[in-house]
Amino acid sequence: MKSLYQPFFVALGGFALLAAACGQTLAQGYPTGPVRMIVPFPAGGGIDNMGRIVGQKLTDVLGKPIVIENRGGANGMIGSEIVAKSPKDGYTLLFNGANFVTTPSLFSKATYDPIRDFEPISLVSLAPNILVVHPSLPARSVPELIAVARARPGQVQYAGSGSGSTPHLAAELFKTMAKVDMVHIPYRGSGPAMIGLLSGEASVMFLPAINAGPHLKSGRLRALAVTSAARLPAMPQLPTIAESGLRGYESSQWYGALAPAGTPVEILNLLNGHIVKFMQSPEMKQRLIAEGTVPVGSTREQFASHIKAEIVKWAKVIKQSGARVD
Numbered sequence: 285m286k287s288l289y290q291p292f293f294v295a296l297g298g299f300a301l302l303a304a305a306c307g308q309t310l311a312q313g314y315p316t317g318p319v320r321m322i323v324p325f326p327a328g329g330g331i332d333n334m335g336r337i338v339g340q341k342l343t344d345v346l347g348k349p350i351v352i353e354n355r356g357g358a359n360g361m362i363g364s365e366i367v368a369k370s371p372k373d374g375y376t377l378l379f380n381g382a383n384f385v386t387t388p389s390l391f392s393k394a395t396y397d398p399i400r401d402f403e404p405i406s407l408v409s410l411a412p413n414i415l416v417v418h419p420s421l422p423a424r425s426v427p428e429l430i431a432v433a434r435a436r437p438g439q440v441q442y443a444g445s446g447s448g449s450t451p452h453l454a455a456e457l458f459k460t461m462a463k464v465d466m467v468h469i470p471y472r473g474s475g476p477a478m479i480g481l482l483s484g485e486a487s488v489m490f491l492p493a494i495n496a497g498p499h500l501k502s503g504r505l506r507a508l509a510v511t512s513a514a515r516l517p518a519m520p521q522l523p524t525i526a527e528s529g530l531r532g533y534e535s536s537q538w539y540g541a542l543a544p545a546g547t548p549v550e551i552l553n554l555l556n557g558h559i560v561k562f563m564q565s566p567e568m569k570q571r572l573i574a575e576g577t578v579p580v581g582s583t584r585e586q587f588a589s590h591i592k593a594e595i596v597k598w599a600k601v602i603k604q605s606g607a608r609v610d
Contacts, residue, residue, distance in 0.1 A: 324363025
């Protein structure tokens with residue numbers, strides 16, 4: 285006997301095939317013109333630099349310009365909100381960093397939700413920090429720094445590039461895990477923070493690896509450890525903080541591409557495929573590893589899991605530290 289539901293399932297199957305065909309056509313025809321990639325920070329910083337590398341590579345493979353638009357302000361919240369409220373057609377993308385997941389915890393009234401308002405495209409790369417000290421501080425290892433900080437509670441000062449910045453939160457995680465009392469000196473950006481550190485005004489900093497090299501070679505700073513889970517290929521002699529006694533410690537700036545929630549999955553998959561391919565190319569690996577950056581190029585699902593884990597991890601650190609931006 286013919287099922288009463290058979291016509292329904294036949295029709296449903298037909299709709300599914302039609303939708304798949306439309307999706308393939310959509311992806312094949314994308315993009316027909318320029319694509320905006322919003323970087324929610326001023327030009328010249330790490331997020332902007334990595335975003336421009338990705339933008340140029342996508343321009344090359346898509347045959348249409350990826351136009352970088354810097355929309356800084358409110359720790360990245362202004363630019364991120366613009367993307368969240370943009371048309372869901374793949375012509376406005378977001379290139380952001382670790383602040384993407386910490387900003388909602390730092391502001392009492394965040395204007396976007398990292399999970400609800402965005403579609404992950406790919407985790408592009410990781411940029412670990414180097415735990416460095418001014419030569420005047422008598423510490424040549426993580427255990428020695430912890431011993432000095434415990435012997436001088438509230439006297440060891442560390443530089444940060446602003447409240448809620450990656451270097452600030454990396455230090456707060458360190459303080460919590462090491463059970464030490466170090467004092468944060470918030471500077472207006474990484475440039476002033478570096479000046480304060482080099483002058484000895486602050487004696488500790490969690491400094492982006494890409495900025496640390498010249499000062500380590502000159503002896504103006506001393507490196508103790510790297511904040512990533514594994515040693516950096518560019519500095520293989522430098523231990524991780526985790527293997528130096530704080531098991532489980534990990535803190536890295538990261539860079540990733542996202543789109544407004546509701547963007548067609550075919551477009552998201554197309555962009556992901558291109559990013560993964562060029563991020564895992566020998567040329568890109570050699571270029572980034574030499575700068576102290578770790579190329580990734582993840583699946584969309586892996587990036588989504590990373591975002592969720594980072595939200596939970598840093599919300600706890602922010603609450604414990606009392607860090608606020610507004």
